[in-house]
Structure formats: structure tokens, C-alpha cells
Amino acid sequence: MKISILKNQLVQAIQNVHKAVSSKSTIPVLSGIKMAADEQGLHFTATDLEIGIETLVPTLIDDEEIVQVKEAGAIVLSARFFGEIVRKLPGKTVEIEVKQNYLTIIRSGKTEYNLHGLDHEEFPRLPQVADNQVFSVQSDILKDMIRQTSLAVSTEEIRPVLTGVVFALKNGNLKFVATDSHRLATRESIVEAPPELEFANVIVPGKALNELGRLLADDDSLVDVLVSENQVLVKMGLTKFYTRLIDGQYPDISRIIPSTFKTGLTVNTKELQGSIERASLVAKENDNNLVRFNIKHNRLEITSNSPDAGKYSEPIDEIEVTGDELVIAFNSKYFLDALRVIDSPDILIEFTGSMSPFLIKLPDNPRYLHLILPVRIY
């Protein structure tokens, strides 16, 4: 293999695949990035066997030569050394040449590195994903769906299914659900799919989705999602993202979400976020970051206290309250997590009593729903 490539494109490609590199595998080749040069350009692959990322830097972009392939071939280089080295190279272009025994020469400006590479034949092939179950979705919408649900996945391995976000598709409506059994987030969106395409219980690991979210562009370009029994493959332009799925049956959440409410209020998102953040400062010493709402007509009072630090109180006046007065307590971390991924200026909160889960809804987006379980106060 012998190629030259623009440095900024090389840096970007490594950065794209880098998160799939295994950080603790005992298989040496998995701590590397595979590069393969052919007539299309330079292909980069990394995988930790849970997720895999593949990207192509093409020979030409808009008639500008990006990669020049002087000799086809492939090599695996240590992601740690290679990534650090490439970022620090002094020149505008980088030449990579593989010699005998996987010795790889990297030249840029007057700099020359001789790196020990690994046999690309030992690098695992990424799985083939059948393309009979495919839908398309706007990149920024998929990114948003991930952001608004993945925060609610469980970090505990006791119930593996809860460490993922469950995907379901019906009548062109894609639905994401995640819950760690203390809170639940759902988000839906209409996508481009064949009318008969339908699936459910596709459980994608939360960690994989966070990496995917990082790769997704914040624009309206279309992304193809291929769903198979064991894998999901997401195609974003020249980059492909694979993840294995989580085995098991996701719990039925339909009965958890209340359909009526006894107390409802509309409040400014940022104002409420600021107040709960201030309340949480003196709620830290408690195991569950307990913050209280005292809801009266036209008034929401936020309070917290800690035996060590002291107490906090702040009213938000002149808000729209319907239904009963209520006192309710909750883990402020869960509420703040939810508020941080909401872009709407106002939120609706619907309560059905101080011991029942309450709902956070968006006036301008009925496709988003967040549920939080309160904490019993004695």
C-alpha cells in the first residue's frame, strides 16, 4: 500500500472511526484502525465487536484530489499512536507507505515515522446486514431522537434490555423508548419507509446510540437505517455505523403512562431549569437529590434542604395551573436531565397525585414525552 492524503481529511477520518476502537481488548488488532486503499480511495474501519464504524475518504471531492492511491493494499495501525501522530504532523499532505513486515512509513513535511503495523487479514470483517428492512430519516431528527431518549437508559447491567433504547416502526411512525424504571423518555417521528414495513422490540445499546449521535450531522441530509435480527446498520453518506442489538423482550410500557391528570401546569423551561439547578445545590447531600414542588393556584414553589448546608426556596408566580393543589418530591437529577434536552420555550407538566408518575410534555411537539416517578415524602 502506498498513498498520499490531505492531512485534515485523514484527521477527520480517524476521528470518525476512533470511538469504535476497543480500549481494553486482549486482541491486539482491535486496538487498531484498519486502512485499505483501492480505486475508490482510502477506507477506514474500527470495531470493538459491539459497534463498528467504517468510513471512506474518496479519491476526489468536487474535483479536488483528496487521496492519491499509488499502490492498493491494507494495514492496521495502533489507533493510539496513529491518531496522536497524525494530528501533530506538520505538512498539508501525508504519505503512507507499507513495507515488508507491516512496517509503515508516514511522511509529512520533513517528518518521518516508521510504525509497526499489524496484518489486516486478522482484522474482523464487519457483519453483512440484509437490506430488506430499511427506512430513511433526516440526520438532525435522528440525532434529536437519540438525544431526547438515550438519557433515560439504565446504566445497570442487572436488566440488560433497559441499557438500550427500543425502536419500533408502524405506519411510517418511528418510536424510541428508554427507561431505567425511575423515568421514561419517548420520542416519535414520521420517517420514509415502505408502508408495509413494521418492526418492534429492536433494542439498540444506549452507548452505541450516543456514538451514533456524535457521528450524525446536524442537517436535513437523509440517513438510511437497516434493521436486521441482530444488527442495525446506519448509512450516513460515506460513513457506516454498525451496532449489535440487545437480546430479550423490552417491557410493555403502555400501561405505565397515565392518560388523564389531576394537576397540570405550563411553565417557562429555562426559568424552571434555573430554579431546579439552584435547588439541587443544597439537595446534594441526600441520596436522591430531593427537590419539592408545592403547587398552588397560579404559583409553583420549588424547595429543597440538606441537613449539612441549609435550605432553598423560590416561587415561580403567575403560571398557568389547572386542577388540584399538590405537593410532590422528585430526584432533581432526573428532572434536569429531561430539561436539558428540551428546546421548547415552555413545558407542560401533568400530575396525577403525589405518589404517581408525572409527565413532561411539549406544547409544540406532541411526539415527545418524558415520565418521572416521584419520591415518597413522609
Place this chain on the structure above:
Amino acid sequence: MKISILKNQLVQAIQNVHKAVSSKSTIPVLSGIKMAADEQGLHFTATDLEIGIETLVPTLIDDEEIVQVKEAGAIVLSARFFGEIVRKLPGKTVEIEVKQNYLTIIRSGKTEYNLHGLDHEEFPRLPQVADNQVFSVQSDILKDMIRQTSLAVSTEEIRPVLTGVVFALKNGNLKFVATDSHRLATRESIVEAPPELEFANVIVPGKALNELGRLLADDDSLVDVLVSENQVLVKMGLTKFYTRLIDGQYPDISRIIPSTFKTGLTVNTKELQGSIERASLVAKENDNNLVRFNIKHNRLEITSNSPDAGKYSEPIDEIEVTGDELVIAFNSKYFLDALRVIDSPDILIEFTGSMSPFLIKLPDNPRYLHLILPVRIY
């Protein structure tokens, strides 16, 4: 005590004294910040008994009311809670009122905190420093002197004197020296001092100097430095910084610094820094980050290698070399530390053989000197 203060001034004052708060003291009051209100304004003090910082927020700045003292008094509040709370307060002004049992009410906008305070009488008084040994120096120069020497202090407690920077003053010339016995940094500057004022062996802890460096403004305002037997006090406008000194006799370094050299070269600072950084990427696996210089006439070649990763080489051509050819190896971390605090476009390096310490000098500032011990190569 009852006062009101502009929030941004309160945040700034807490930030100024915060680094002197003890993070692991068993004396509760030392984890707090003392506030005292009098006719001057609001005084803030923090100390961990090693260093102490005191700052005053005056009642007026340029005729604008900053602090309004409604009732004089004092209180100690937990630095952790108080600092976090103040940053998040919603209003432009903050009202602080101390009630019975040190209960302290903090109000801003509609927010109200009730914090448990501590008795200010239990807070240690900062030491009195005699003002018979005083000199004045520009704030930015003192900051620079600290930056260029403190990097060479030892982090090992075996020889406590080496964990400090030693100050000496003679004929109005202030000199800082630091060494960890692998490298040595010195920096001198003319300061404003009485002609007869002279001292030596004033060993200031490196950690304290780094905190002082953070507080020093990057401008030409004058700073007063009071030197006593056990303490140094630095007065910067309304802020005072105290530190205890390190007991003991600093080693005589005068014989360590070579006065002649056999090989000399002038090289561009950034170009050399870039090359040593690139070299150090594959020198990491070695215990001592070994990088080699191969100096020929008009040419400096920088190389490194690691059994795991591979090797690096890069020439810097057309440089000015005088004297003998030379091969020398050194710990690249020490060289990079020195280069990072040099602002001059070029440096001079003077060698006296591959086993002797070499010097880094600045063509435009004879008052700076850095010495590095080479590593033996077999």
C-alpha cells in the same frame, strides 16, 4: 451582618480567595470563606494555614455602589456550597443577612437560601508580616518570573527545599531559581527596592507561587512584596496573598551552570517545539521520554524510538551551529516544559558534551536561563 452586593463582584471575590480554602482539613472552619462587613466594604478571607488570600470588595468603585453595608458583622460559610450557590443566583444583586445561630439568609431575585454558617471568631487570623523588607515589581513581570521558573520545582517531598522557588535580591536585582535536580530554571529582573535591601535563601513553595501567578494581573500595575523570616506577603491592589516559607538551606547552584560551551546553535522555538512534540509521541513507552539530537554543521536531526510503536526522525536544516558536532539525548518532557514558557521566536542552546548539562538561553532576554541534564545513551 446585613449587606447587599453586586453578584458579579461577589462571584469574583469568592473566585479570588477560593484556592486558599483547605480541601482536606479536619478543622471545619478552614473549609469555609470568612466574610466581614465594615465601613470599607466586604472582606473575604480563606486559608489552609499554608497560604492565605484576603480580598476587599469596596463599597464604591468609580462612584458606583458595589456593596451596601446595612449592618457590620462577620460570618464563615462553606466554600463549596456558597461558591456554587452564588454562581447560580438569578439576580444582579445579592443580599446576605446573618441571623441567630449563624443562620445566613441569601436572597437574589425571588431565590432564598438559608445556610448554616460558622462562627467567624474560630477562623484563624492571617499572620502579620513586617514591612521592613519590601520591594515593588510589575505584576506581569512577576507573573512571568513565576511561570518561567515554577515548572522546574521538584514534586518529591524527599528534599523539601527543592519543592520551592528560591528568591534572592541584591542591588535591586531579583532572582528566582528552581531545580528538581534534573533541570534548573532561573529568571532575573530589576525591581523597585531600597538600594540597601538584600536577602537570599527565601524559599517559596512552588504550589503557592502557582496560585499567586493565577491572581496576578497581566498588566504593568505595581505589586508590593513583603519578605519576612517565615512568610511572604504580596499586595496586589485590594487583594493580599500570604504564604509560609520553606525552612532549610537551598543548594548552591552557581557551580552547576557551565560558563563556556563546545557546541552552540540557534533555532526557531516553535519549529523545535513541534518536532520534539512529534518525537515524544513515540518516546512515551520509555521511562524517560528519550529524544535525541544529532547536531551536524547547519543541521539538527531530532530522533526517537519505542520498541512498541516505531521510530521518528526529522531534520531541521539551515540552522546556525557553532563548534563541535554532537549526539545528545534528553527527557523530552523537560525540554517541552521549558519551550512552553518561552515567548521569544528563537532560542540559543549551548552544549558542553553529550554527558554535560546544556543551557537554553534567549537571544532577547539574558535574564532567563534554563539548564537540562542529558540522559546517558549506550
